[in-house]
Amino acid sequence: MTEATSYDTDFHAWALRNAELLREGRLDELDVEHIAEELESMGASERRELLNRLQVLLLHLLKHQYQPERRGKSWQLTINHQRTAIERLLEQSPSLARMLGAENLGKVYRKAVRDAVIETDLDGHLFPDDCPYSLEQLLADDWLPDD
Template identity: 35%
Template sequence: MDSRIGYDDDFYAWTQEQARLLREAARERLNTPIDWDHVAEEIEDMGRNDRRAISSHLAHVIEHLLKLEFSPASDPRSGWRKSVREQRAAAVDALADSPSLKGHVDLPLAFHRGRGLAIDGLGQDRVDERDLPSDCPYALEHLLDEGWWPANRHGLD
């Protein structure tokens, strides 16, 4: 096998390397009936799907961390905490499968999406969206740390 990146070591990096190798093989015009370009594109897409999944998990972590931090409501805090735990675990697992994805996390985009979700949910608690930060106040390490929680601004928790 020509690849230097192991499938089991870093799936995302493997997909990108395999796509590159397939495109090289296509340029060499090997006489086979394989649709090299589309096979390479599909493999590359598998890696992009993992990247999007991590972004989605982080958006939900951010959504519920913002709710835990800014909501004056006493319920459904346990549900928000459960969601954070589940989404953190999914993101951590995906990053364990593809460690190179950590360098491709678009935290501002995940924050933008998570903030929007939080705004939708916090409106019923009469939290003004202007009270929420406009930039992500959480480090990626905090978002992934199962023991880290923001303090509630209303003294709850």
């Protein structure tokens, strides 16, 4: 079995083999192209996870603000869980913070509003066009939007 074939047929064995080659300094034997693809994929996966968690956080903050009569522990736990997960992602990969700029925040907010309209049956026009929360508010452990 060649290393290229191993990547396609047994990813785990391929990864272990390339780690071994790397540790032994046998760089000319590495499957460089696949390693580069995997590293890029890992970065993309972290970016997706960060933005997905931000979307869930925004959705629950919107529900908290616009449906105060339905607030419960479940929403609060989801808010806390998403904040903790985002915090961990940013601790492990600080460069991901650049993904939380105004452009991405706006895109994610619009998707959270879309989901909030579906979940709450509220009219979409009730929600602001732009995200009403600052990044600091979104990530603060003790902050919740006003009614």
